Amino acid sequence: MTVVKEIKEVVTILFAGDSGDGIQLTGGQFTDTAAMLGNDISTFPNFPAEIRAPIGTVAGVSGFQLNFGSVEIFTPGDQCDVLVVMNAAALKVNLKSLKPGGVIIANTAGFDKKNLRLAKMDEEYTIQADKKLDGFKVHEVDVTKLTRETLESSGLGTKAVDRSKNMFVLGFLYWIYDRPMDNTINFIESKFKGKQDLIDTNIKVMKAGYHYGETCEAFPTQIEVKPADIEKGVYRNVIGNQAAAIGLIAAANKAGLDLFYGTYPITPASDILHTLSRHKNFNVKTYQAEDEIAAICSAIGASYGGALGVTASSGPGIALKGEAIGLAVSLELPLVIVNVQRGGPSTGLPTKTEQSDLLQAMYGRNGEAPVPIIAAQSPTDCFDAVYEACKIAVEHVTPVFFLSDGFIANGSEPWKVLSEDQLSDITVKFAPPREESDAAFLPYQRDEKGSRPWAIPGTKGLAHRIGGIEKENLTGNISYDPDNHELMTRLRQEKVDNIANYLPEQKLDSGKEGDKLLVLTWGSTYGVVKTAVQDLQKEGVSVAHAHVRYMNPLPKNLSELLKKFDKILMPEMNNGQFVRIIRDKFLVPAIPFNKIQGLPFYSREIKAKIKEVLN
Amino acid sequence: MSTEAIKAKPKAQDYATDQDVRWCPGCGDYSILKQVQSVFAELEVDKDNTVFISGIGCSSRFPYYMNTYGMHSIHGRAPAFASGLKSINPDLNLWVITGDGDSLSIGGNHFIHALRRNFNLNILLFNNQIYGLTKGQYSPTSEKGKVTKSTPVGSVDHPFNPLALSMGADSTFVARSMDRDPKHLRAVLLRAQEHKGTSLVEIYQNCNIFNDGAFFTFTEKETKGETVLFAEQGKPLVFGANNDKGIKLDGFTPRVVNLSEASANELWIHDETDRVKAGILTRFFDDPSKEGALPRPFGIFYVEQRSNYETEMIAQVNKAVAAKKANLNDLLRGSNTWEIK
Numbered sequence: 012m013t014v015v016k017e018i019k020e021v022v023t024i025l026f027a028g029d030s031g032d033g034i035q036l037t038g039g040q041f042t043d044t045a046a047m048l049g050n051d052i053s054t055f056p057n058f059p060a061e062i063r064a065p066i067g068t069v070a071g072v073s074g075f076q077l078n079f080g081s082v083e084i085f086t087p088g089d090q091c092d093v094l095v096v097m098n099a100a101a102l103k104v105n106l107k108s109l110k111p112g113g114v115i116i117a118n119t120a121g122f123d124k125k126n127l128r129l130a131k132m133d134e135e136y137t138i139q140a141d142k143k144l145d146g147f148k149v150h151e152v153d154v155t156k157l158t159r160e161t162l163e164s165s166g167l168g169t170k171a172v173d174r175s176k177n178m179f180v181l182g183f184l185y186w187i188y189d190r191p192m193d194n195t196i197n198f199i200e201s202k203f204k205g206k207q208d209l210i211d212t213n214i215k216v217m218k219a220g221y222h223y224g225e226t227c228e229a230f231p232t233q234i235e236v237k238p239a240d241i242e243k244g245v246y247r248n249v250i251g252n253q254a255a256a257i258g259l260i261a262a263a264n265k266a267g268l269d270l271f272y273g274t275y276p277i278t279p280a281s282d283i284l285h286t287l288s289r290h291k292n293f294n295v296k297t298y299q300a301e302d303e304i305a306a307i308c309s310a311i312g313a314s315y316g317g318a319l320g321v322t323a324s325s326g327p328g329i330a331l332k333g334e335a336i337g338l339a340v341s342l343e344l345p346l347v348i349v350n351v352q353r354g355g356p357s358t359g360l361p362t363k364t365e366q367s368d369l370l371q372a373m374y375g376r377n378g379e380a381p382v383p384i385i386a387a388q389s390p391t392d393c394f395d396a397v398y399e400a401c402k403i404a405v406e407h408v409t410p411v412f413f414l415s416d417g418f419i420a421n422g423s424e425p426w427k428v429l430s431e432d433q434l435s436d437i438t439v440k441f442a443p444p445r446e447e448s449d450a451a452f453l454p455y456q457r458d459e460k461g462s463r464p465w466a467i468p469g470t471k472g473l474a475h476r477i478g479g480i481e482k483e484n485l486t487g488n489i490s491y492d493p494d495n496h497e498l499m500t501r502l503r504q505e506k507v508d509n510i511a512n513y514l515p516e517q518k519l520d521s522g523k524e525g526d527k528l529l530v531l532t533w534g535s536t537y538g539v540v541k542t543a544v545q546d547l548q549k550e551g552v553s554v555a556h557a558h559v560r561y562m563n564p565l566p567k568n569l570s571e572l573l574k575k576f577d578k579i580l581m582p583e584m585n586n587g588q589f590v591r592i593i594r595d596k597f598l599v600p601a602i603p604f605n606k607i608q609g610l611p612f613y614s615r616e617i618k619a620k621i622k623e624v625l626n
Numbered sequence: 627m628s629t630e631a632i633k634a635k636p637k638a639q640d641y642a643t644d645q646d647v648r649w650c651p652g653c654g655d656y657s658i659l660k661q662v663q664s665v666f667a668e669l670e671v672d673k674d675n676t677v678f679i680s681g682i683g684c685s686s687r688f689p690y691y692m693n694t695y696g697m698h699s700i701h702g703r704a705p706a707f708a709s710g711l712k713s714i715n716p717d718l719n720l721w722v723i724t725g726d727g728d729s730l731s732i733g734g735n736h737f738i739h740a741l742r743r744n745f746n747l748n749i750l751l752f753n754n755q756i757y758g759l760t761k762g763q764y765s766p767t768s769e770k771g772k773v774t775k776s777t778p779v780g781s782v783d784h785p786f787n788p789l790a791l792s793m794g795a796d797s798t799f800v801a802r803s804m805d806r807d808p809k810h811l812r813a814v815l816l817r818a819q820e821h822k823g824t825s826l827v828e829i830y831q832n833c834n835i836f837n838d839g840a841f842f843t844f845t846e847k848e849t850k851g852e853t854v855l856f857a858e859q860g861k862p863l864v865f866g867a868n869n870d871k872g873i874k875l876d877g878f879t880p881r882v883v884n885l886s887e888a889s890a891n892e893l894w895i896h897d898e899t900d901r902v903k904a905g906i907l908t909r910f911f912d913d914p915s916k917e918g919a920l921p922r923p924f925g926i927f928y929v930e931q932r933s934n935y936e937t938e939m940i941a942q943v944n945k946a947v948a949a950k951k952a953n954l955n956d957l958l959r960g961s962n963t964w965e966i967k
Contacts, residue, residue: 047964243967247960257957264954273710290957291946296713296939301739305706308699308736312679312710315697316718320710338700428963431954468677468695468711468718476643476690478698479682488645489690 015232016189021080022236023088024184027105028097028121029066030059030073033177038075040181044194046248046425049238050079053538054423055087055611058362067121067129072104081237085389085538087422089613095180097121097154100130106143114148116183118176120155150229154179161219165212175216182220189233192217242427249426251390251419252279255349256286258394260293262401263319266437271313272321273298273306278361279417280323280351303331307348311335314344317441317467319401323349326368327358333376338479339410340380340503343455343463346410347400348372348382351420354609363609364417366534367585372412373563373592379500381507383407384562386414388537391426393419396560402437407510408462414562416584418535418611441465445472454487460513461506508564517566521545522555528625529576531601533559533589536582536612543617554621562589570597580604580624582617636670638663643693649684654805654831655752659691661808662721662750665815676719677711679704681728684759685752685831688723702733705740705749709935712745716936719819720747726767727757730786734766741795741824743935748818748825751788756837769913774836789908789927792826793901799825800904800928805832806845810856810924817926823934843914844922853914857907857925862893865921873920880906880920896925904928 026038035056045052057074064071078088090110096102098121109115117138124134138144138151158176165172185192196214203209224230249257263270272287272295274280288297296313300306307322314320322332329350339346352368354360372384383403387396393415400413442464445452454475455463466473475487483490484498520537521544522529532540537558544556557572559565573579573593579601581590587603594601604620606612641663649655666676676694680686682701689696699707704722712720722740729737729751740749756774757763763776767788771780792800799821803814811829818825830841843849851867863873870885872893880894897903904927912919 043962049964049966238966241966245959245963245965247963249960260957261954264952269714271710271714290952291943292950293952293954293957294943294947296943298710298713298939300706300709301735304703305709305736305739308703308706309710309713312707312712313714314710315707316711316714318714334700335703342697428960429958431958467715469675469715471674474673474676474694476692476696476698478689478696479700480698 016235017232018235018237020082020236021078021084021088022093022188022234023076023078023091024093024095025091025105025108026075026077026095026180027072027101028118029071029101030064031066032073032097033174034073034075034097037177037181038077040195040198041184041190042077042079042423043198043248044185044190045077045079045236046246047194048190049241050081050236051084051239051241052077052079052423052425053084053087054078055418056421065129067098067100067126069100069104069130072101074105079236081239083239083241084424085541086611086614089615095184097176097180098130099126099132099136103130103132109147111146112148114150115144116150116152116180118154118180119151120153152183152223157219157223158216161216162212165208167208167212172212175213178213178216179220179223182217183224185217186221186224187230187234189235192221241425245428246425247428248423249391249394250282250421250423251387251393251415252282252351252421253286254391254394254426255387255397255413255415255420256283256290258397259283259287259319259321259347259401260290260295261394261431261434262398262437263295264293265431265434266319266401266405266439268405268439269313269318270295270321271298271310271318272296272323273300273309273313274323275300275303275306275328277303277325277328279353279420280325280328280349282420283323283349283351303328304335307332307335311339311342311344311346314346315342315467317465319345319347319405321347321349323351325351325353325361326355326371329368329371330375336382336410337376337378337380340376340382341479341482342477343408343503343506344410345404345408345465347397347404347413348410349397349413349415352414352416360609362417364535364611365584365607365609366416366536367588367607369414369533369562369585369588370591372414379504381504381563382410382412383507383510383564384412384414385560386534386562387419388534388558388560390419390422390424394426398434402435403510403513405437405439407460407506408465409506414534416535439465441467442470442473444470447472453485455482456485457502457506461502461509511561511564511567514561514564514566516568517557517559517572519572520556520558522548524555524572524575526555526576527553528555528578528580528621529573530554530556530580530582530617530621531559531573531593532556532582533562536584539612539614540582540617543614543621546614547618547621552621552625554625559589565596573597573599578602578624580621582606582612582620584611636667638667641666641671641673641693643691645690647691648687650835652834653684654754654833655685655688657805657808658750658752658811658829658831659688661811661815662692665812665819669816669819671719675717676721678721678723679708679711680723681725681733682759683725683728683757684833685723685725686728702728702731703736704728705733705736708747709740709743709745712747712936713939716746716934716940720745722747722749724749724751726751726753726755726765726788730766730788730791738791738795741792741797741826744798744823744932745936746822746824746934748827751826751828752831753788753828754831754833754837755840756833758833758836762836787908787911788828789826790905790911793905793908793928797826797928798823798930798932799926800908801826801926802828802830802924804830804841804845804924807924814926821929823930823932844924853919853921855910855921855923857896857898857923857927859896859898859926862890862895864893875903875906878906880910882918882920898926898929901928901930
C-alpha cells in the first residue's frame with residue numbers, strides 16, 4: 012500500500028493514563044525525538060498529587076501534553092489534536108481537552124468492566140455507543156492484548172509484559188508521525204544497560220506498535236511535521252526546575268563562590284534540590300534542613316559566611332520563611348529565595364500551577380521590607396532569571412526573590428546550548444581586612460549602589476555585630492532613635508529602587524506603541540499570550556504585548572510605556588495581583604483577566620478576551 | 627627582658643565592646659558574660675575568627691557585648707544560622723547563645739536537630755525558667771503550678787528537663803553549670819570549647835526581676851551543700867554540707883547513702899563517657915523541697931566523640947570535586963543534544 016503523507020504545521024498530542032502507565036516516559040521520548048528532528052516543542056506534564064493514586068480511577072490520571080511544529084512554538088498547546096487514552100478514566104477526564112474533530116486513540120483493554128467501574132462509568136458503556144464521541148475520529152486498539160501477543164514467547168510474567176505497553180503506543184505514534192525509532196532505541200539501551208531481556212522486550216514492543224500502524228490501515232495517511240525554522244546551533248531539552256538548578260550553579264561558579272542550598276522538600280520545588288545534590292563537584296552544598304525556617308536561616312548563615320546562600324520552596328514554605336526574609340532585609344546580606352508557585356491558599360493544589368504568590372513576595376513580611384523580584388517566563392528562562400537573581404543578590408548585597416511556577420518548572424522546551432563565556436560576569440566585593448591603625452570599620456556604610464559591605468567572619472579587623480534590631484546608620488549598633496529608623500527605612504528602600512538603574516528598559520514583545528490595546532503579562536503566561544497576540548496581529552488586530560521580568564523594582568520606563576496605550580489588559584493565573592501593583596504605581600485603569608483553575612491559560616481564551624476588550 | 631617581641635596576652639576586657647550592657651542590674655547574665663570573656667582571654671581566642679549567634683530574649687543580646695563577629699538573629703533559630711555558617715566556614719569558633727524560651731519553646735525543633743547533627747559549636751543555654759524580655763510569663767522550664775502574669779492560677783504545663791532532652795537528641799556534650807559559681811562555670815566552658823562537636827551547656831541563671839531566687843536552693847551557701855552534686859570525672863558521686871552523702875546505683879535506681887554506712891567502692895563513680903549512666907544522671911530532677919529528693923547534679927554529664935556534620939558534608943564535596951572536574955560548559959550542554967543546521 013502506498014502511504015500518503017499529510018503535512019501539518021503544528022500538532023498537539025495529549026498522552027493520558029494511569030500514573031503507573033509510563034505516560035511521562037512515553038511523552039518524554041516522543042518529545043526528544045521531535046526535538047532531534049528539528050521541530051520546535053513545548054511540553055507540560057500534568058500529574059496527580061498522590062504518588063500512586065488508585066489504579067484506574069479518575070484521581071489517578073496522569074497526563075503529558077506535547078506541542079510540536081514546523082513553526083515557532085511558545086506553549087504546550089491549547090486543545091489537542093490527538094488524545095491517547097490508556098483507560099476509561101483517562102478519556103473521562105481529558106475528552107474536554109480534545110479539539111472538535113480530533114483523534115482519539117483508545118486502549119480498549121482499559122475499558123473493561125473493572126476499569127469502567129473504577130472510573131465510575133456505566134459498566135455497559137462502549138466506545139462505539141458513546142454519543143459524546145460523535146464527531147471525533149476514534150481508533151480502538153487493544154494495546155494490552157497486542158503487547159501480550161508480541162511478548163508471548165518471551166517467558167516474562169503478565170505484569171512485566173503489561174508494563175511495556177506504553178512502548179507499543181509510542182511505536183504506533185512514531186509510525187503515524189513518520190518518526191525514526193533510533194533515539195528511543197538508544198534511550199532504552201542506556202536505561203536498561205546490563206538487562207538485555209528488558210532491552211529486547213521494550214524494543215520489540217515498540218517495533219510491534221510501529222508495524223501495527225503500517226499494516227492495520229486504520230490510518231491511511233502518515234502525518235509529517237517538517238523541521239521548524241529555528242536558529243542554527245546545538246540544542247538540548249530542559250525542564251524549568253533543571254534550568255534553575257543549572258543557573259544557580261553557573262552563577263555561583265561565575266561569581267567564584269560556594270553555592271549553599273538550604274531547603275526542605277516541597278512540591279513542585281524539590282527537583283531543584285535533586286539536581287543540585289548530584290553536582291557537588293561544583294562546590295555545591297545542599298542542606299536538607301529540619302523545616303522551612305531552618306532552611307532559609309541556614310542559607311542566610313551561609314551567605315553571612317561568604318557563600319551564595321539560596322533557599323527554595325513553594326508558597327506554604329515561603330510563608331514560613333517570612334520572618335527570616337525580613338531579617339535578611341535588615342541584615343542586608345545576599346540571598347536568593349526561589350518560589351516555585353503552586354495553587355493556594357494553604358496546601359492548595361500542590362501539583363497544579365498558579366501565579367498567586369506575587370503579592371506574598373512583594374509584601375509578605377512585617378515592617379517595610381522591600382525585596383527585589385525576578386519572574387521567569389518559560390522553562391529555559393528559569394536559567395536566565397535565576398542567574399540574574401544571583402547577580403543582583405551578590406552585587407547589590409540584598410535578598411532577591413526568583414519566581415517560577417509549576418507550569419514552567421515541570422514544562423520543557425529546547426534550549427540552545429550556552430557556553431560559559433556567554434554568561435555575564437558577577438562581581439563579588441568582600442570587605443577587605445583591616446589593620447588596627449586603619450579607620451574604624453563601618454558595617455552599614457554604603458557604596459554608590461547603596462549597598463553595605465559584605466564582611467565575612469574570619470576577616471581580620473572586621474569583627475562587628477549585626478542583627479534584626481534597627482541599626483544605627485553606618486555603625487550598625489542598636490538604635491531606637493526615631494529619625495535614624497526613618498533614615499534606615501528609606502535607605503533600604505532606595506537600595507532596592509536603585510537596582511532599576513542597572514536593569515534593561517521595558518520593551519514591547521510584539522506590536523507597537525499606539526496600538527489599541529497592550530496586553531501586559533509576567534511569569535509563565537508569556538508563551539500563551541505571545542501566541543495569542545501574534546495570531547491576532549496576523550488578523551490585523553491592533554494589539555501589542557509587553558512582558559515584565561523585573562517585578563521589583565519595575566523597569567524605569569514602564570510608566571511611560573503604559574501611557575502610550577489606551578487600554579491595558581492583564582491576564583494572570585490568580586485573582587488579580589500584578590494588576591493591583593500596576594494600578595497602584597501608575598494609576599492606570601488596567602483590566603484584569605484571571606484564570607484560577609490550577610491550569611495555564613489557553614491562547615484561545617486570551618484571544619477571545621482581547622477581542623471582547625477591543626469591541 | 628626584652629619587651630619588643632612579646633605580644634601582650636589579651637585581657638578579658640579586650641573581648642568587651644564599647645556598647646553599654648543593658649541587662650537589668652543584678653542579672654545573672656553579667657556573670658556569664660564575664661566568665662566567657664575571661665575564658666577567651668585565657669585561651670587567647672582570635673576574635674576575628676569567632677562568631678556569636680543568638681536568637682531573641684534577654685540572653686540573646688549577648689553578641690552585642692562580645693568584641694567578635696556576632697549575629698542577633700530571630701527567635702529560636704540561632705542553631706539554624708549557625709549550621710549554614712559552619713558548613714561554609716568550618717574553622718570558625720562558633721557559639722550559640724540562647725535562653726529557655728528561645729531554645730526549648732519557639733526553637734525546640736532547631737535545638738534538637740542541631741544536637742543530633744553535631745556541628746562543632748557551643749550552645750550556651752541560659753535557663754532562668756521565665757520569659758524575661760516579654761516581662762514575666764512562664765517558660766517551658768518553669769515548674770508546674772508557676773504563678774506568672776500569664777498563669778494567674780498557676781501553669782498546668784509539665785516542664786522540660788533540658789539535659790534529658792539533649793540526651794534524647796543524641797547530644798555529644800551535655801553539661802550544667804550556674805551563674806553564681808564562676809569557677810565551676812569557667813571550668814565547664816573550657817571543656818565545652820575543647821570538645822569537637824555540639825557542646826550543650828545549660829546554665830542556671832537568675833532573673834532577679836521576674837523569677838528572683840528560682841535556683842537559690844542550688845546556688846546559695848546555706849542550702850547548696852545538701853542540694854547540689856558536683857560530678858567529677860572518675861570520682862565518686864559525693865555531696866552534702868559535710869561531704870557525708872553519696873549516690874549508689876541499685877540496679878538502674880540511684881539511691882542516696884550515708885557515707886558512714888556505705889563503703890567507698892559501693893558508690894557510683896562518675897564516668898562521662900557512659901551514656902546509660904549519663905541518662906540516669908540527667909534524670910536527677912527532683913523538686914529539692916520534697917522529702918528524699920535526689921541532689922541536682924552539675925558538671926559534665928556526658929561526652930562522646932562523633933563525627934561532625936560539616937566534616938562529612940565537606941568530605942562529600944571534596945570527594946566529588948576530586949572524582950570529576952567541574953566543567954561549566956559540560957553542565958550547560960548536558961548529555962543529550964542535537965544540532966539544527
